[in-house]
Amino acid sequence: MKNNKIFKTSDLQKLDKYTIENEPVTSLDLMERAATVFTEKLLIFFPNSHIFNILAGSGNNGGDGYVVARLLHQKGLNVKAFGLHENDCLSPDCAVNRKRFIDMGGCYIEVKNPDNLQPDENSVLVDAIFGAGLNRPVTGFLGDIIHRINCLSHPVVAIDMPSGLMGEDNGENNGAIIKADYTFTFQFPKLAFMFPENVVYVGHWEVLDIRLHPIILREYPAAYYYLTEEVVASRLLIPGKFSHKGTLGNTLLIVGSYSMMGAAMLAAKGAIRSGTGLLSVHVPRKLKEMIHLSVPEALVEVDRNEFCFSGVDNLSRIQAVGIGSGIGTSPVTAEGIRQLLSVWRGKIVLDADALNLLAADSGLLELLPKGAVLTPHPKEFERLAGKSVNDFDRLNKLSTFASLHQVYVVLKGAHTIIATPEGECYFNMTGNPGMAKGGAGDVLTGIIAALLASGHSSLDAAIIGVYAHGWAGDLVAEEQGMRGTRAGDIADKLGWVWKKMETYNMAKQR
Ligand SMILES: NC(=O)C1=CN([C@@H]2O[C@H](COP(=O)(O)OP(=O)(O)OC[C@H]3O[C@@H](n4cnc5c(N)ncnc54)[C@H](OP(=O)(O)O)[C@@H]3O)[C@@H](O)[C@H]2O)[C@@H](O)CC1
Ligand SMILES: [K+]
Known part of the structure; x- marks a missing residue:
């Protein structure tokens, strides 16, 4: 390699x-x-x-x-x-x-x-x-x-x-x-x-x-690595001939609130394009129809609360959870997360408001399952770990945070960094400034959640997800320019990226 x-x-x-x-x-x-x-x-x-x-x-x-x-x-x-x-x-x-x-x-x-x-x-x-x-x-x-x-x-x-x-x-x-x-x-x-x-x-x-x-x-x-297609593609699991929707994993996305449904739809689109056998999207009751209409492949699970996330009842058939995109930071939702983290010890990716809630209550941080994936942007990371004086200092903080809490942290940026609990950092090489727009991070959460559910380790899901997301963004920018790039376009281009990686992997296996 x-x-x-x-x-x-x-x-x-x-x-x-x-x-x-x-x-x-x-x-x-x-x-x-x-x-x-x-x-x-x-x-x-x-x-x-x-x-x-x-x-x-x-x-x-x-x-x-x-x-x-x-x-x-x-x-x-x-x-x-x-x-x-x-x-x-x-x-x-x-x-x-x-x-x-x-x-x-x-x-x-x-x-x-x-x-x-x-x-x-x-x-x-x-x-x-x-x-x-x-x-x-x-x-x-x-x-x-x-x-x-x-x-x-x-x-x-x-x-x-x-x-x-x-x-x-x-x-x-x-x-x-x-x-x-x-x-x-x-x-x-x-x-x-x-x-x-x-x-x-x-x-x-x-x-x-x-x-x-x-x-x-x-x-x-x-301690530091950079991601290349070769390294990333070789980590991607290829479904076997006898795989079926039961073996490719059931992803649960807990996303959206009354004023932020776009984020939920984008996360769902990212997940549905990333190989999960089944996708369940947990949304506030009022928003059920939107998911049905925008991502018809998904199963919709409704919250007790009409407007925001307040808790989940049944996690028995779930392989991975993605939570955060557009959920808001209301006390009801904070309590919902507490309840979730108290019972869920499996694979999970947390983004956006889920991270803001963790930052506001360090007790929640302690509940994170080992190996959880966190995907903050620099401001969210600052809320979690404090201010950094420069980029090198931020990198050190990232490593320390990942080791201390035994989690994988995906710090989003021009070279998104994946920090591991073992003190290693992986720098992504794909992506472009056209992706620095609302919604792009929600797509990433969906991708990582789906990769987790379909059998990838936390590290592999983070590495593959980040690389694929950036690559899809590069393809969109090539076709429509950086200015014209929308988060939804990134999700739409994922199929092409997976095809490339699968072809690469299968050629290697021959
Ligand atoms: N390794 C490889 O695989 C290959 C490397 N190769 C090449 O070698 C390069 C590294 O070369 P290099 O080690 O001779 O160092 P270089 O950067 O030329 O500095 C020279 C000297 O300057 C000094 N110095 C330091 N700071 C200073 C300062 N602020 N103000 C004033 N002086 C200062 C310091 O000496 P000092 O004063 O500390 O005794 C230092 O030793 C590498 O970048 C690549 O281009 C390729 O040729 C082949 C394969
Ligand atoms: K030089």
């Missing part, structure tokens, strides 16, 4: 060393390999007609920069390398590659004063000042250089990382950071790329496979 770990940048040296010793390969050849895949990618984004200016630092990131300069020069392109060296203390591989570039007649300009950095007009700037070796904020001469680059209107492409950005925690990073338009990063995305506050530095990013040794990639531990 393709490796999908997000290692720490400080782990890189060990991965590097193992590869060098066991492939074996020299560090110079590994640098050549990395810079070659970078150059290929660069030329896809900026084909031959461009002028390239390379901004090279003194470490191995700078070394990569000199190799890129040489490769571009060998292709006959217009390239210039700016040496940004405070002293002449270069890493050995950087020094070798600077010499190789100069010896082959490459245009090299040593910059000792930030004002002397004059990139060519219309050039693409390649940022090779710092990469994974950054260990403190960038100030002084190189800080001034970075500020200067950020004021230019040239496109900037970063090698491995935008210079100045720490791989993980930037909470105390008050130094200068390159604002790249593109970052092509080696082997795995860096944790910092996942945080909204860093998008201004990272720009559009892609991972380049530089073939670090597969054994070390497999065996070296990581």
Whole structure:
């Protein structure tokens, strides 16, 4: 299976060393390999007609920069390398590659004063000042250089990382950071790329496979993962030939209240498209007809209360519960949740108002069954776990919360995060801003509930559900644009996503 770990940048040296010793390969050849895949990618984004200016630092990131300069020069392109060296203390591989570039007649300009950095007009700037070796904020001469680059209107492409950005925690990073338009990063995305506050530095990013040794990639531990189709699809259970509606699970959705019936319908639509054998939708009495009409495949179960959820009587044939979309936060509903959580020890996903009720009464939190799935957006998570000072802090809070309460927390966002009770975090890679609209989260709740009911573990249901939901949203945006994307369209596109995953899985099994 393709490796999908997000290692720490400080782990890189060990991965590097193992590869060098066991492939074996020299560090110079590994640098050549990395810079070659970078150059290929660069030329896809900026084909031959461009002028390239390379901004090279003194470490191995700078070394990569000199190799890129040489490769571009060998292709006959217009390239210039700016040496940004405070002293002449270069890493050995950087020094070798600077010499190789100069010896082959490459245009090299040593910059000792930030004002002397004059990139060519219309050039693409390649940022090779710092990469994974950054260990403190960038100030002084190189800080001034970075500020200067950020004021230019040239496109900037970063090698491995935008210079100045720490791989993980930037909470105390008050130094200068390159604002790249593109970052092509080696082997795995860096944790910092996942945080909204860093998008201004990272720009559009892609991972380049530089073939670090597969054994070390497999065996070296990581707490963070990113989701790829391969990893997600292989977790999806495929119904067997003799499956029937009794074996594919009965999902109970407890959703909607008098003023929020749309949420109930959207959750039901998400569930009915996600493989549950049976779907029961529990709604206030007044709203029965709406579900019958909008999701005719669902069984409708009515609450004693006409307007909101007040409790359930019979859970005997249910495999998973989804609760929260549009239920409101009235005291009657809070009591209904208390009653539910007092008796239900099975699979459950809680969203929206169910989370707000948990946040308002920590006693309810204690009643959660082990392995429950919670799907807050950042504001709901803040109500549950308190304010965070930055994205990295929020990630730590998320992990702590999941471990403390032994639950899976799906923190919704551009890279939705799934935190496990064991301290692992999975970052989603699908989805787009067009999905940031009311109702999209309700569809997700329905999907996860249906996956739970049809036999998936909490982790698999959360991972598959989040990925599929984002993928469906991407398909809608492709057809109708982000602006035109509606939550209901996401549910409608799910069938296509499941088909893709099923086909992938069946091909693997052959
Ligand atoms: N590993 C791999 O698989 C491969 C990695 N490759 C490439 O290597 C890159 C990592 O290279 P790297 O380790 O030499 O570090 P890099 O980022 O160039 O920094 C250089 C030095 O700067 C220093 N320094 C730190 N912060 C500073 C600051 N604020 N202001 C001033 N100085 C500061 C610090 O040294 P110090 O001063 O602490 O002694 C640090 O060592 C990686 O991103 C990728 O591009 C590929 O070539 C091949 C495969
Ligand atoms: K860089």
